[in-house]
Amino acid sequence: MLTRRELLAGTLTALLLPAQRAQCGGDELLALPGKRPLIKRTFRPPNYETPLADLRRPITPNDAFFVRYHLANIPTVDPLQWRLRVGGASSHQALELSLADLKRHYERVTVAAINQCAGNRRGLFTPRVPGVQWTNGAMGNALWAGVRLRDVLRAANIDGSALEVVFDGADAALLPATPDFVKSLPIDRALDENTLIAFEMNGQPLPHWNGAPARLVVPGWAGTYWVKHLTDIRVEAKAYDGFWMKTAYRIPTGAFPGARFTSQETAETTPVTEILVNSLITSHENGARLARNRSAELSGWAWDAGVGIAAVEISTDAGQNWRPATLEREQGRFAWRGFRWRLDTHKVGPVSILARAVSRSGARQPDRLTPNPSGYHHNLVQSVSLEVA
Amino acid sequence: MKRLHPALAAVAMLALACSAPRPAAAGEETIGLTDAPGREITVASCGVCHSLDYLPMNAAVMNHAGWEKSIHKMVDRFGAPISAENVQVILDYLSLHYSVPPP
Numbered sequence: 241m242l243t244r245r246e247l248l249a250g251t252l253t254a255l256l257l258p259a260q261r262a263q264c265g266g267d268e269l270l271a272l273p274g275k276r277p278l279i280k281r282t283f284r285p286p287n288y289e290t291p292l293a294d295l296r297r298p299i300t301p302n303d304a305f306f307v308r309y310h311l312a313n314i315p316t317v318d319p320l321q322w323r324l325r326v327g328g329a330s331s332h333q334a335l336e337l338s339l340a341d342l343k344r345h346y347e348r349v350t351v352a353a354i355n356q357c358a359g360n361r362r363g364l365f366t367p368r369v370p371g372v373q374w375t376n377g378a379m380g381n382a383l384w385a386g387v388r389l390r391d392v393l394r395a396a397n398i399d400g401s402a403l404e405v406v407f408d409g410a411d412a413a414l415l416p417a418t419p420d421f422v423k424s425l426p427i428d429r430a431l432d433e434n435t436l437i438a439f440e441m442n443g444q445p446l447p448h449w450n451g452a453p454a455r456l457v458v459p460g461w462a463g464t465y466w467v468k469h470l471t472d473i474r475v476e477a478k479a480y481d482g483f484w485m486k487t488a489y490r491i492p493t494g495a496f497p498g499a500r501f502t503s504q505e506t507a508e509t510t511p512v513t514e515i516l517v518n519s520l521i522t523s524h525e526n527g528a529r530l531a532r533n534r535s536a537e538l539s540g541w542a543w544d545a546g547v548g549i550a551a552v553e554i555s556t557d558a559g560q561n562w563r564p565a566t567l568e569r570e571q572g573r574f575a576w577r578g579f580r581w582r583l584d585t586h587k588v589g590p591v592s593i594l595a596r597a598v599s600r601s602g603a604r605q606p607d608r609l610t611p612n613p614s615g616y617h618h619n620l621v622q623s624v625s626l627e628v629a
Numbered sequence: 630m631k632r633l634h635p636a637l638a639a640v641a642m643l644a645l646a647c648s649a650p651r652p653a654a655a656g657e658e659t660i661g662l663t664d665a666p667g668r669e670i671t672v673a674s675c676g677v678c679h680s681l682d683y684l685p686m687n688a689a690v691m692n693h694a695g696w697e698k699s700i701h702k703m704v705d706r707f708g709a710p711i712s713a714e715n716v717q718v719i720l721d722y723l724s725l726h727y728s729v730p731p732p
Contacts, residue, residue: 270656283657283680312654312679368690370699414678417708483706 272449276303281372285309286449289377295541296522298571298578299352300380302442307449308357308378308463310421310484311413317469319445319453324437326392328474330402335395339439339453345395346387351434353459353574354381354543355466358489358512361618369615376520381541381576384457386438390431393475401477403503405430407456410469419483423465425458426501427475434459434546434574437470459574460545461499462512462616464489479503485511491612497603498545514545517605518619519552519579519597530591530628536583538565540622541576542597550602552579555594559607559621565595583626591626654680667722674711674719675703688727696723 269277269291278288286307294304319339326335337345356379363373372378393405404424412420429435436457439446446452451468458465464484479485490509498514505511519542530536542549548570553562568578583591596605605621657680662668675681691699700716700723703709711719 280656280682281686282682283660284654285679286654370687370690370695373686373690413707415708415710417710418678419706487706 272307274303274447275307275449276301278304278306279375279377281374285312285314287372288449289374290380291377292522292525295377295380295520298381298576299442300382302382302444302447302450305355305380305382305441305447305450306357306378308372309411309468311411311418313412313414315410315469316448317410317453322453322471324392324454324470324473326396326473326475328396328398328406328476330475330477331393331396331398333395333397335392337392342387342392342437342439342454346391348385349388349436350383350385351436351457351459351574352381352383352572353434353457354379354515354576355457355463356515358462358464358515358616359614361620362615364618364620365609365611365615367611369613371615378463381543381571382441383443384436384438385440385443386436386454386457388433389435389437389456389473390433392437392473393430396473396475398475402427402475403477404475404480406472406474406476406480407465407467407470408472409451409455409467410471421467421484422480422482423467424476424480424485424504425461425465426503429458429461429499430475460514462489462515464512488614489616490614491616495610495612496617512616515543516617516619517544517549517597517599517603518542519595519605519622521593521595521622521624524624524626526624528624528626530583530585530626532585532588532628534585536585538581538583538593538595538624540579540595542567542579543576544597544599544603546573547603548573548600549577549597550600551598553596553598554581556584556591558592559594562596585628588628591628593624593626595622657682660685663726665722665726667718667725670715670718671722674709674715678703678707678709684723684727689729691723692728692731693720693724696720696728 267279270280271277279291281287286309288307290304290306324337359371360374360378362371363375406424408422437454438457439454454470456467456470485504489512491512493510501511501513521540523539542552552565554565555562565579565581570577598604605619607621609620660681697720700720704711
C-alpha cells in the first residue's frame with residue numbers, strides 16, 4: 241500500500257526537520273512538523289502533550305492536539321493511495337475502500353468528543369507508576385467528521401457470530417518481533433451510532449500526527465481504541481488475543497465503573513473502556529497570584545463518557561462545603577462542558593479551590609485515587625492554590 | 630501493519646549492526662545519559678526501538694526491581710535482541726544512575 245519512497249520520506253521528515261525548542265518549567269516545549277510547541281514527553285515514538293494554556297478554548301486546535309504513539313515506525317500515508325480493508329470471519333463481503341469511496345457511499349456524520357489517553361495524568365499518581373509521565377494534557381476536545389463504522393460493517397455483510405471488531409493502523413514496530421498495535425472493540429460498541437471512521441478534525445483533514453488519513457473515533461472510550469492511520473478492520477467471532485488487548489491497557493476487574501468488555505475480561509484484569517467523570521481547571525495554574533479587590537473568575541471543563549455533566553461543585557474550605565459553579569452550554573454529550581466560578585479577592589492571603597464534576601447519573605470525582613499498576617483513570621478532585629496579594 | 634517494510638527492516642538491522650539508535654527523531658541526539666560504565670550498551674540496546682528520554686523520564690519511579698521488570702518486558706514481550714550478559718549491564722547501569730535512591 242505504501243511505497244518505499246513514501247515510507248522513507250516519512251522517516252526522513254522526522255530526521256531532518258529542525259525542532260523549535262523552548263523551556264516551560266521543567267518541561268521541554270518542542271514543535272513536531274505541523275504542530276505548535278507542545279510538552280515533549282518522548283521523541284521516539286513521539287509522545288507530546290498539550291500545555292494547559294492551549295486547553296482553554298472550547299475546541300482544541302489541531303496543531304495543539306496531543307500526540308501519542310506506541311511504536312516508532314510511522315509512515316506518512318498518501319491519502320490517494322490509502323485503502324481501508326474490511327473483512328474477517330464474521331463478514332461475508334470483503335471491502336476495500338478508498339477515501340473517495342468512504343466519502344461518496346456513506347452518510348457523513350460529525351460528533352464533538354473528548355479524546356483522552358487512558359494514562360492522562362499518570363505522572364500525577366501517588367505513589368508514582370512507570371510509563372509516559374503525562375500531566376493534564378494527554379487529552380483534547382474536537383469535532384470529528386467521517387462515516388459511521390456500523391454503516392461500513394453492514395456493507396461488509398456481517399452475521400450474528402460477530403463478537404469483536406479488530407482494528408489495525410499503518411504505524412508499526414521497528415523490530416519484527418514487537419507486537420503490532422492492534423485493538424479490538426466489542427461488537428455492540430462497534431455498532432454504536434457514535435463510533436466513526438473519521439477523516440476530518442475540526443473541519444480540516446486529520447493531521448498526520450493524529451491519524452491521517454482516517455482514524456477510529458470512539459466517543460466516551462479511552463484514546464487507546466481510537467486507532468490512527470486505520471488500514472484494516474476485521475469482524476471476528478472470537479476474542480482478539482494480541483498484546484495490546486490481553487496484556488496492555490488493563491485494570492483490575494471490578495475496580496472502576498464503566499462499560500464491561502466481557503470477551504476480554506478475566507477474574508483478575510479487564511480492559512480500560514469508558515473514561516471517568518472528570519474536570520480540569522484551565523484558567524489558573526497552581527500558585528497563580530490574584531490582585532486584591534479585582535474581579536477574577538475561575539474556569540475550566542468537565543466531562544464524562546457521554547452521560548453528560550449535571551454540575552461542577554466548588555469548595556473553598558478544603559471540602560467542608562460545596563457550591564455549584566455556573567455551567568456553560570453543552571457542546572454535545574461526549575464533549576467537555578465549561579464551568580465558571582467568581583473568585584473572592586477581598587481578603588489578602590492564600591485561596592485554596594477544589595473542583596469536582598458530577599455526571600447526570602450521579603457519578604462524582606473521588607477524593608482518593610484507585611491504585612492500579614499502569615496509572616489509568618486519574619480523575620481526582622481538581623485543586624489549585626492561589627494567592628490574593 | 631503486519632510486517633515490517635523491507636526498507637525499515639534494513640534500517641533497523643543497520644541500527645543493530647552499528648550499535649547506534651536510528652532512525653532518530655529530530656532533537657533526540659541531544660539526550661545525554663550519565664557517562665558511566667554500561668552507558669554505551671544501554672544507548673545501543675534501548676535506542677534501537679525508542680529514544681533515550683524514556684529512561685530519565687521514569688527515573689523518579691524506578692528502582693532495581695522496576696528496571697528488571699521493564700528490561701525483561703522489552704526482551705520477552707517486545708522482542709528486543711539483547712543478550713543475557715547485556716541485560717545485566719543495562720540493569721546495573723539503570724539501577725545505579727536512573728533509580729530512586731534507596732531509603
